Amino acid sequence: MATRSKKFFSGIVKRFFGDRRHKDGKKEKDDLAAIAATEQRVFRYETLVAATSNFSPKHKLGEGGFGPVYKGRLEDGREVAVKRLGRGSQQGAREFENEALLLSRVQHKNVVNLYGYCAHGDDKLLVYEYVPNESLDKLLFSRGEEGVDRRKRKAELDWARRYKVILGVARGLLYLHESAQTTIIHRDIKASNILLDGRWTPKIADFGMARLFPEDQTHVNTRVAGTNGYMAPEYVMHGVLSVKADVFSFGVLLLELVAGRKNSTFASLPDADVGSLLEWAWKLYKKGQSVELLDPALSPAISVAEAEQVAMCVQLALLCTQADPKQRPDMNRVFVALSKITTTMTTTTTLVLEEPMAPGLPGRRYRRRSHGLTTTYTRGSTAAAPTNTAGESSSASSATASTTSTTTTSAARSSTTRVASHP
Ligand SMILES: Nc1ncnc2c1ncn2[C@@H]1O[C@H](COP(=O)(O)OP(=O)(O)OP(=O)(O)O)[C@@H](O)[C@H]1O
Numbered sequence: 001m002a003t004r005s006k007k008f009f010s011g012i013v014k015r016f017f018g019d020r021r022h023k024d025g026k027k028e029k030d031d032l033a034a035i036a037a038t039e040q041r042v043f044r045y046e047t048l049v050a051a052t053s054n055f056s057p058k059h060k061l062g063e064g065g066f067g068p069v070y071k072g073r074l075e076d077g078r079e080v081a082v083k084r085l086g087r088g089s090q091q092g093a094r095e096f097e098n099e100a101l102l103l104s105r106v107q108h109k110n111v112v113n114l115y116g117y118c119a120h121g122d123d124k125l126l127v128y129e130y131v132p133n134e135s136l137d138k139l140l141f142s143r144g145e146e147g148v149d150r151r152k153r154k155a156e157l158d159w160a161r162r163y164k165v166i167l168g169v170a171r172g173l174l175y176l177h178e179s180a181q182t183t184i185i186h187r188d189i190k191a192s193n194i195l196l197d198g199r200w201t202p203k204i205a206d207f208g209m210a211r212l213f214p215e216d217q218t219h220v221n222t223r224v225a226g227t228n229g230y231m232a233p234e235y236v237m238h239g240v241l242s243v244k245a246d247v248f249s250f251g252v253l254l255l256e257l258v259a260g261r262k263n264s265t266f267a268s269l270p271d272a273d274v275g276s277l278l279e280w281a282w283k284l285y286k287k288g289q290s291v292e293l294l295d296p297a298l299s300p301a302i303s304v305a306e307a308e309q310v311a312m313c314v315q316l317a318l319l320c321t322q323a324d325p326k327q328r329p330d331m332n333r334v335f336v337a338l339s340k341i342t343t344t345m346t347t348t349t350t351l352v353l354e355e356p357m358a359p360g361l362p363g364r365r366y367r368r369r370s371h372g373l374t375t376t377y378t379r380g381s382t383a384a385a386p387t388n389t390a391g392e393s394s395s396a397s398s399a400t401a402s403t404t405s406t407t408t409t410s411a412a413r414s415s416t417t418r419v420a421s422h423p
Pocket of ligand 1: 065192
C-alpha cells in the first residue's frame with residue numbers, strides 16, 4: 001500500500017473506530033493532526049459547514065441509506081459531495097466506516113473518488129468528488145411526470161453514451177476484482193450506484209456493503225445484503241458470495257441500460273408471460289429478436305452496427321446472469337468482449353460468445369451446461385443466430401467471450417429494498 005493511502009487508511013480507522021492504544025485521546029489527536037497536515041484528507045468541520053452553507057437544504061443532492069448528501073464548494077474551488085451519516089443508525093455507522101475504509105484503498109477513473117473525511121462529535125462525514133450528471137437510475141428510469149429537464153437528459157443518453165457507460169462500469173468492476181490491492185466485491189452494483197460525470201464517464205459509488213475478499217478463496221458465506229432484482233440467486237438463497245455475484249448484478253444493469261427499464265419493477269409488461277426484464281430478454285433472445293429489447297426512446301435512431309452491439313450486449317448480459325456462477329464470465333472476459341465491439345471497427349476479429357441458458361432467478365434451481373453452443377457475431381449479422389460450434393470452444397464449462405483470428409469483424413434502489421438476512 002502506498003504510504004499516503006496507508007496513512008489515510010489508518011487515519012480513518014482511528015477516527016471512526018477509535019485508537020485503542022491511546023485511551024487518553026492525546027496521542028490520537030497528535031496523530032490526526034500529523035495526518036491532517038501531511039495528507040490534507042481530514043477536513044475540518046468548519047470547512048464543510050462553509051462549503052455547504054451550513055448543510056443548507058438548497059445544497060441537498062439527495063438522501064441515501066446513510067443519510068443526506070450535500071453539494072459543496074471548497075475554498076480551493078473544488079466541488080464536492082458531502083455525505084453525512086444520519087444519527088443513531090448502527091447499521092449505517094458500520095456501512096459508513098466500511099465505505100471509508102474501502103474507498104481509501106482504491107483509485108480509478110470509474111470509481112468515485114473519496115477526498116477525505118471528517119468526524120466531529122457524533123457527526124461523521126465523507127467528502128467525495130462531485131459527480132455532476134446524477135445517478136444513472138434518475139436518467140434511465142425517469143418518467144414523464146419527473147419533469148422536462150430529466151426527460152431531455154434521458155434522450156441525451158443515446159446508445160453511444162450508454163455503451164460508454166457499460167464499458168466504464170465493466171472497467172471499474174474489473175479493477176475492483178482484479179487490480180485493486182485486494183479483491184473487492186462491491187455487492188450492490190445497481191443503476192442508482194452509478195454516477196455520471198460531465199462527460200458521461202460512469203463512476204461506481206456506494207461501497208457501504210463492499211467486501212474485501214481473501215485472495216486464496218473462491219467464495220465466502222456471508223450475511224445477505226443487497227438490492228432486490230440485482231442479487232445473484234446463489235447469494236440470495238445461500239449467502240454464497242464471490243466475484244460472480246457482482247457479475248450477475250452487472251448483467252442486470254446491462255439489460256437495464258439496453259431497455260431503459262428496471263428489472264425489479266417490471267411494470268407495463270410488454271408480454272403477459274414474463275415477470276422481469278431478465279425473463280423478457282431471454283424470451284426475445286431465444287426468438288432471435290434481442291434488438292426488440294432496446295429502449296423505444298432509442299430504437300428509431302439506431303444504426304445497423306449499433307443494433308449488432310445491442311444484440312451482443314443482450315447475449316453477454318444473459319451470460320452474466322446465468323444461474324450457475326461457474327457459467328458466468330469473469331469481468332476480464334466481459335470487458336474484453338465489450339471492447340471488441342465498436343461500431344467503427346472495420347477489421348478482423350470475430351467475437352464468439354457462448355450460448356446462454358435460461359438466466360438465474362432467485363428460487364429457481366440451476367442445471368449445469370451440457371452443450372457447447374456458441375454465437376458468432378460478424379459484421380452485418382444483427383440477428384446473430386446461434387450456431388452449434390461444440391468443440392470449437394473447448395471451455396464449455398465457463399461462459400466465455402473470446403476472439404478468434406478469422407476474418408470479419410463484429411460482432412431499485414427502487415426506494416432501495418435492501419435485504420439483510422442470515423442464510
Ligand atoms: N459524489 C457524488 N456526486 C454527486 N451526487 C452524489 C454523489 N454521491 C451521492 N450523490 C447523490 O446523492 C444521493 C444519495 O446518494 P447515496 O449514495 O447516499 O444514496 P443512494 O445510492 O441513492 O441510496 P443507498 O445508499 O440506499 O444505496 C443520490 O441521489 C446521488 O445521486
